[in-house]
Amino acid sequence: MAARDPDDKKTRLLDAAFAEFAANGIAATRTDAIAERAGCSPGLIYTYFGSKDGLFDAVFERIVADKVAQVPFTPEDLPGYAGRLFDSHAAHPEVARVVAWNQLERRRPAVRNVSSDESGRRKVEQVREAQSRGLLPGHFDAAQVVYLTQSLALSWFFLPDEITAHAADPADLDRRRATVVEAVRRLMGS
Numbered sequence: 635m636a637a638r639d640p641d642d643k644k645t646r647l648l649d650a651a652f653a654e655f656a657a658n659g660i661a662a663t664r665t666d667a668i669a670e671r672a673g674c675s676p677g678l679i680y681t682y683f684g685s686k687d688g689l690f691d692a693v694f695e696r697i698v699a700d701k702v703a704q705v706p707f708t709p710e711d712l713p714g715y716a717g718r719l720f721d722s723h724a725a726h727p728e729v730a731r732v733v734a735w736n737q738l739e740r741r742r743p744a745v746r747n748v749s750s751d752e753s754g755r756r757k758v759e760q761v762r763e764a765q766s767r768g769l770l771p772g773h774f775d776a777a778q779v780v781y782l783t784q785s786l787a788l789s790w791f792f793l794p795d796e797i798t799a800h801a802a803d804p805a806d807l808d809r810r811r812a813t814v815v816e817a818v819r820r821l822m823g824s
Contacts, residue, residue, distance in 0.1 A: 644682050646672040651679075652693050656728040659735040660690055694736060697729055698750045707757050709764040712783050716818040719787040720811045730791040754780065771823045779821070786817050 650671035654663045665686050669676040683689040705718045723730050762776035770779070790798055790810050801813070 640682075643672070643674050643678055647674055647679060647682060647689065648693055648696060651689050652696075652728070652732065655690060655693060655735060656731040660686070660739045665689075690736075693732065694750070697732060698753055701729070702753055707760060709757075709760045710769050712770070712779070712822055713815045713819040716783050716787040717811055717815045719784065720790070720814050723788055723791045724807050724811075727791060730788065734792060773823065774821075782821060783818050786821070787814050790814070 647668065651663070651668045654668050654671060657663075663686070665679050666676050668689070669679060679686065679689055683692055701719075701722065705715070705722050708715045757780045758777045761770060761779050764770040765772045765776060765779075774782070798810075801810075803809070
């Protein structure tokens with residue numbers, strides 16, 4: 635008899651939910667489709683995550699944790715960070731879709747992603763510290779520096795190709811990346 639592994643089922647549900655949320659958004663994703671894709675009972679979603687919203691929260695928390703681990707934030711090299719963030723989204727466009735669905739469908743103040751808030755807070759503190767030590771210019775508030783850097787790095791992934799194609803061919807990722815890195819370098823006044 636095979637041993638039951640609840641962590642395996644939980645991971646399969648998270649993987650399946652990530653794919654379904656990326657493809658369909660939150661509202662249009664059905665829990666039975668997630669369970670079928672994961673090869674699990676739909677009831678396990680409620681057992682492990684409490685609700686579809688709880689499952690989305692867990693997926694989003696995992697995205698944030700993965701990004702923090704895979705794309706280290708380097709306040710002393712914000713252009714490099716922006717380039718790595720760009721690369722990460724280019725390699726995994728489905729992450730940008732989940733983030734976009736979060737923005738579109740969960741803009742209510744009551745719905746907050748705790749790990750995303752904490753990650754942002756840490757980045758702002760790191761920039762503020764680098765500014766106080768003279769490693770970064772202080773002409774912008776630390777929070778503005780973080781969010782402008784991230785916005786520049788991710789902008790290509792949230793705008794339609796019909797718009798961004800005027801600046802660079804959609805297939806020309808190298809040019810797009812170089813533009814992001816240079817824009818952040820200039821933002822920092824270097």
